Amino acid sequence: MSFEQSPILILAIPLLTALAISLFCQRHDRFAYVLLVLAMAGSFVAALLTMITVVQSGAAIHYRLGDWPPPFGIELVIDHLNALVLTMVSGCALLTAVYSLRSVREESGDRIAHYYTLFGLLIAGLLGMVATGDAFNLYVLLEISALSSYAMLARGRGYAYYATFKYIIMGTIGACFYLLGVGYLYIKTGTLNMADLSDILSTAEMHESVSIRIGFILIIVGIWIKMALFPLHGWLPNAYTRAADTTSCLIAPLMTKVSVYIMIRLMFSVFSVDYVFRTIPWHEAVVWLATAAIVAGSISALAQRNLKKMLTYIIVAEVGYMVGGVWLANRSGLTGAVYHILSDALMTLCLFMAVSAIIFKTGKTGFDAMENIFRKMPVTSVVFVVGAFAIIGIPPTCGFFSKWFLIRGGIEAGQWGFVAALLFSSLISAVIFFRLIEIAYFGSFETHGRREVARAEAPVSMIIPMVCVAAALILIGIYTNEIVSGLIRWSLPAGL
Amino acid sequence: MLIWPPAGIWTRASEMNELLALIIGKSNYWAALILLLIGLYGMIAKNNLLKKIIGMSIFQSAIILFYVSIGDKRGATIPILEHGHGPEAEQVIQAAHYANPLPHVLMLTAIVVGVSTLGVALAIIQKIYRVHGTIEEDEILESIDE
Amino acid sequence: MKRLALLIIIVLGVLLLRAAGDFPDWGDPSSPASTYLSPYYIENSLRDTEVPNFVTSILADYRGYDTMFETVVIFCAGITVLTILRHTHRKREKIILPRPQRQGSDLILQAAARLLVPPMQLFALYVVAHGHHSPGGGFQGGVILGASFILLALAYDLKTVLKRFKEKKILLCAGLGVLIYAGIGAFCLFLGRNFLAYAAWHKVLGTSEIMAHSHGMLGVEIGVAITVMAIMLSLYVDLASGGDLDEGL
Numbered sequence: 001m002s003f004e005q006s007p008i009l010i011l012a013i014p015l016l017t018a019l020a021i022s023l024f025c026q027r028h029d030r031f032a033y034v035l036l037v038l039a040m041a042g043s044f045v046a047a048l049l050t051m052i053t054v055v056q057s058g059a060a061i062h063y064r065l066g067d068w069p070p071p072f073g074i075e076l077v078i079d080h081l082n083a084l085v086l087t088m089v090s091g092c093a094l095l096t097a098v099y100s101l102r103s104v105r106e107e108s109g110d111r112i113a114h115y116y117t118l119f120g121l122l123i124a125g126l127l128g129m130v131a132t133g134d135a136f137n138l139y140v141l142l143e144i145s146a147l148s149s150y151a152m153l154a155r156g157r158g159y160a161y162y163a164t165f166k167y168i169i170m171g172t173i174g175a176c177f178y179l180l181g182v183g184y185l186y187i188k189t190g191t192l193n194m195a196d197l198s199d200i201l202s203t204a205e206m207h208e209s210v211s212i213r214i215g216f217i218l219i220i221v222g223i224w225i226k227m228a229l230f231p232l233h234g235w236l237p238n239a240y241t242r243a244a245d246t247t248s249c250l251i252a253p254l255m256t257k258v259s260v261y262i263m264i265r266l267m268f269s270v271f272s273v274d275y276v277f278r279t280i281p282w283h284e285a286v287v288w289l290a291t292a293a294i295v296a297g298s299i300s301a302l303a304q305r306n307l308k309k310m311l312t313y314i315i316v317a318e319v320g321y322m323v324g325g326v327w328l329a330n331r332s333g334l335t336g337a338v339y340h341i342l343s344d345a346l347m348t349l350c351l352f353m354a355v356s357a358i359i360f361k362t363g364k365t366g367f368d369a370m371e372n373i374f375r376k377m378p379v380t381s382v383v384f385v386v387g388a389f390a391i392i393g394i395p396p397t398c399g400f401f402s403k404w405f406l407i408r409g410g411i412e413a414g415q416w417g418f419v420a421a422l423l424f425s426s427l428i429s430a431v432i433f434f435r436l437i438e439i440a441y442f443g444s445f446e447t448h449g450r451r452e453v454a455r456a457e458a459p460v461s462m463i464i465p466m467v468c469v470a471a472a473l474i475l476i477g478i479y480t481n482e483i484v485s486g487l488i489r490w491s492l493p494a495g496l
Numbered sequence: 497m498l499i500w501p502p503a504g505i506w507t508r509a510s511e512m513n514e515l516l517a518l519i520i521g522k523s524n525y526w527a528a529l530i531l532l533l534i535g536l537y538g539m540i541a542k543n544n545l546l547k548k549i550i551g552m553s554i555f556q557s558a559i560i561l562f563y564v565s566i567g568d569k570r571g572a573t574i575p576i577l578e579h580g581h582g583p584e585a586e587q588v589i590q591a592a593h594y595a596n597p598l599p600h601v602l603m604l605t606a607i608v609v610g611v612s613t614l615g616v617a618l619a620i621i622q623k624i625y626r627v628h629g630t631i632e633e634d635e636i637l638e639s640i641d642e
Numbered sequence: 643m644k645r646l647a648l649l650i651i652i653v654l655g656v657l658l659l660r661a662a663g664d665f666p667d668w669g670d671p672s673s674p675a676s677t678y679l680s681p682y683y684i685e686n687s688l689r690d691t692e693v694p695n696f697v698t699s700i701l702a703d704y705r706g707y708d709t710m711f712e713t714v715v716i717f718c719a720g721i722t723v724l725t726i727l728r729h730t731h732r733k734r735e736k737i738i739l740p741r742p743q744r745q746g747s748d749l750i751l752q753a754a755a756r757l758l759v760p761p762m763q764l765f766a767l768y769v770v771a772h773g774h775h776s777p778g779g780g781f782q783g784g785v786i787l788g789a790s791f792i793l794l795a796l797a798y799d800l801k802t803v804l805k806r807f808k809e810k811k812i813l814l815c816a817g818l819g820v821l822i823y824a825g826i827g828a829f830c831l832f833l834g835r836n837f838l839a840y841a842a843w844h845k846v847l848g849t850s851e852i853m854a855h856s857h858g859m860l861g862v863e864i865g866v867a868i869t870v871m872a873i874m875l876s877l878y879v880d881l882a883s884g885g886d887l888d889e890g891l
Contacts (some may be wrong), residue, residue: 005771005831005836008831008837012824012831012837015714015824016821016824016825016828019717019817019820019821019824020821022721022813022817023814023817023818023821026810063836064705064836065706065836065837065838065839066703066704066707066833066836066837066838066839066840067702067836067841068704071679071681072682072704073704073705074705074708111725114721114724114725115725117721118721118722118725121714121718124714125711128711134708136602136708137607137707137708137711139606140605140609140708140712140715141711143609143612143613143715144711144714144718145614146716147612147613147719148717148722150616150722151616151718151726153625153726154620154694154722154725154726155725155726159627159628159640161620161623161624161627162560162624162628162636162640164620165545165617165621165624168613168617168620169539169548169552172539172552172555172556173536173539173555176555176556176559179559179606180532180559182561183559183563183566184661186563186599186675187566187665187666187673187675188664188665188674189674189678190673190674190676190677190679190680191678191679192598192602204861209664210660210661210663211662211664214657214658214660214661215661215727217657255889260526309681360770366731370565391779474868517822517834518663519669520850521668522662522663522665523668524668525662525665525668526659526662529655529658529659529662529891532658533651533654536650536651537647537648540646540650541643541644541646541647541648560852566675567674567675567676567680568669569669569670569671569676570669570670570671570701572671575684575695575696575697576694576695576776576891577687577688577694577695577696577756589685589688590677591676591677591680591681591684591685592671594684594825596676596680597683597684597696597700598675598679598680598683599675600697601697601700601705601708602720604701604712604781605708605709605712607713608712608716608781609715610716611716611719612715612716613721615719615722615723615877615881616719616722616726617882619722619723619726619727619881620726622727622884622885623726623727624801625737626737626884629737629798635696641771642814
């Protein structure tokens with residue numbers, strides 16, 4: 001086995017390990033944990049190797065499964081955009097796997113082996129979705145990650161079952177719309193391979209065709225349901241809030257970002273830039289929709305008193321950033337959106353990890369959990385502050401640079417509403433987080449300045465990943481130029 | 497683009513013929529799409545959770561019907577090679593003689609995915625009934641708000 | 643809510659039906675779907691893989707990667723239902739579901755089941771093995787195998803079936819089947835070819851590369867059948883008893 005097998009190893013390692021955990025680790029929880037962490041590390045290393053290969057050769061990697069040439073067989077296509085998202089997903093999965101040691105025992109008790117199996121299958125599904133080059137294969141992997149997330153979310157606290165049921169209904173509608181859209185494309189073109197579809201769809205006759213247009217609408221609406229774009233976001237806040245802590249650290253940063261990646265891939269590699277922005281005249285309307293998402297998400301986040309629910313509404317706003325950035329139809333906007341996929345996954349992971357550690361140690365979920373956190377859990381609170389600065393957009397964290405690109409794109413495209421919404425949401429995030437930081441530092445009004453508070457820091461297995469994520473947020477911000485010029489610039493389609 | 501055919505169509509016989517040809521020639525698509533809309537209505541509008549799941553099942557079956565009907569060819573037989581083994585296997589194979597196998601394969605996958613989602617949804621409904629005491633959506637929402 | 647739903651349905655309906663005017667007719671042999679990719683599969687399946695059933699050869703060989711994930715989906719569903727229903731906290735629950743009690747045993751049902759189950763299982767194995775030449779394959783055979791156990795559970799009771807086929811063994815079979823599939827694919831990596839390239843097995847099996855395709859397909863179909871059988875039974879057992887494994891329908 002050499003570097004050329006690394007694309008499939010990214011997926012195969014978590015998949016085989018998940019199966020091995022389900023078979024052999026029914027009673028041995030520690031062993032299952034070690035296997036899972038090793039598998040995620042292996043997958044991350046394979047993703048890094050693949051990214052290095054892609055950057056060095058400058059061209060996309062095509063990996064033929066079963067040695068069948070496309071379009072007869074399925075192939076994995078990994079180019080710069082893919083490689084970035086694959087590394088991000090496997091990296092976040094590795095950090096969450098390390099983090100899960102203590103928190104998963106509380107939640108799943110006797111079913112830890114099954115939880116880790118579902119963890120591995122979810123990550124294999126997400127990685128497969130990102131790497132694939134076949135439209136129908138994407139549907140199957142979408143359903144794998146959806147099914148494993150249903151299982152993990154249903155084991156939450158409180159009324160998690162009803163929230164998961166709503167998620168099942170909305171998720172199935174989204175995935176089936178996607179399937180129907182692919183069916184429409186198949187009727188008119190006869191193929192399922194993405195590169196082949198883009199060749200056939202580039203003729204003028206296909207551009208005029210009504211069924212291709214409706215197929216495009218169905219696919220895009222299906223993906224929007226999956227990424228919880230306003231007004232289809234109803235299922236997200238409840239499902240993610242009620243989830244157990246490790247589950248929300250795993251699912252919240254990743255699932256919506258992978259859906260945004262899928263939207264970018266389908267828009268530009270299957271349908272072309274020409275088709276999406278010139279033949280179809282709605283990109284401005286979509287930017288207004290994204291603006292509404294940002295405003296609605298930010299204002300709802302302001303109104304929340306539960307820490308996790310507030311973070312989920314911030315996710316809704318962040319999805320608005322990315323969708324707006326893509327549909328601005330210029331290079332800065334798309335650069336901002338792609339960079340934001342990376343930075344938002346890390347910011348969300350950082351905040352969810354910090355908040356989950358706080359809930360784990362204090363047992364409370366409202367704002368009162370944050371009282372005097374600076375003295376109780378100093379490392380956690382520093383991590384929380386870094387994450388908060390990233391969401392607000394303060395340099396040198398990566399959040400600042402993604403907002404910079406998005407605002408520049410908005411100004412170039414003349415979408416002043418979008419720019420105003422970006423600034424408005426930064427302001428609202430500043431209000432939310434500085435309020436929390438104040439409670440964390442000074443305690444609430446009653447306990448201010450009174451007794452000494454004991455140190456009760458989060459366990460080491462939680463601290464190490466948190467510190468890594470916070471450091472990554474700053475490092476990625478500092479190295480923005482290298483990332484943009486080395487990776488993102490090559491993943492922008494021609495003709496924007 | 498989305499405007500329904502113009503009003504004058506009903507008065508001309510030749511266009512009437514065209515419309516009939518449209519409906520009869522593509523009747524499989526109409527059938528699948530109408531089933532789909534019925535299933536989708538069930539999923540969104542019904543109050544009882546089990547009726548929503550039945551709607552989901554109808555919705556997925558409609559998509560399966562849609563795909564499988566794509567692969568049909570007039571006068572074609574099942575997609576298995578006739579005289580597949582033995583000395584007659586060397587004959588020339590005509591593609592138009594056999595139905596298109598690719599939609600069948602895709603729909604085998606979709607059926608399995610549909611069954612899996614159905615199983616998970618039924619398990620969750622059982623749990624919801626145990627926790628809330630009802631499977632009507634409005635009563636569940638009331639019991640959550642209490 | 644109903645009015646909003648009706649509005650969505652009408653809008654969607656107009657959209658979808660409008661597009662249907664553009665499609666090729668039903669049964670048109672010159673539609674793009676029938677003339678672009680599928681003639682290759684029909685004409686070359688026997689030559690490439692020695693399997694005359696085109697559906698099986700596409701399912702297990704050309705698009706075998708999809709089928710592997712499909713098996714993972716059904717495995718995942720079994721684990722999910724297990725995670726949701728078994729051993730969960732009872733104190734949050736308001737309702738204790740009444741369990742139906744069996745009244746004696748039914749001679750006719752049990753005798754009929756005793757007669758039917760062995761031929762069912764034999765037929766299921768035939769469907770799996772003969773999937774290369776006739777309609778069949780792993781999923782179909784696996785479902786019939788699972789149904790034979792469910793018939794036993796319906797005619798006798800749940801405990802009888804669970805005594806023959808314990809829950810731990812059910813889970814073991816489920817994981818084993820997917821592991822066989824993924825393992826056959828991963829072994830091809832060790833033999834130097836790409837994932838799921840069955841031709842790599844010809845060195846181990848000692849046959850030609852084309853026959854290795856056929857044997858590889860049989861291997862993965864067996865894996866699929868084992869998983870589907872186990873998960874069908876597991877889904878029935880968990881859903882019918884509500885997680886108690888006590889008594890169901």
